[in-house]
Amino acid sequence: MRAGLTAILRAEPDLRVVGEAGQAVGLAGHTAEVRLDVVLLAVPVLEHDDVRALRSLRRRNPDAAFLLLGTSADDDSIHLALSEGAAGYLLHTSPQQKVAEAIRAVHAGERVFSRAIQERLIGAFLERDRRDAAPPVLRELTDRQAEVFRELARGLSNAEIGARLHLSEATVKKYITRILATLGMRDRVQAVVFAHQNGVTGTGRNGHSPSASR
16 A cells, blocks of 8 residues: 555655655654655554654654544544544545545645545534533433434334334333433323424434433
């Protein structure tokens, strides 16, 4: 991958590759005497050694932009990359020419993310917004309880809920008992009314599902 990227970038008339290394740790040493404009870290997953190298490079090149090329779009990798000051995060499946475009973009002060990562970031923002807007008592529901409550709000029977969530009818009944106790409701009818009043219907207000904190 590194050889292919290097060849692509060296063919670009406005880009100059001033150093490369098989590991992020080695890159810091190879570029110690060079001023860097953009650092491209092509790592499958951002590990602790990569983070240390990234911090070292940032100290030496405070004006440089950092662009990550990884294999994972999981929340932990995205959060770690952003918290370490990355200006962009592309997946390794991105066309190599797109990487050159991203290098120019981050050098110009823009932020660049693959579509999948953009969707994760937007989803996290919307989820936080829904969680903050939800009635406080709903935040007391676990993820599984929230799933059962969503189906309950749609008016499904215990048997139907169990079939959708792959739970036994007895287990669904226990979940509903706990949900009612948490919400302070007398029965499922009151819970359904509460759900509709607070936008926690089968699809939720504006198509969203109910929020949960755990």
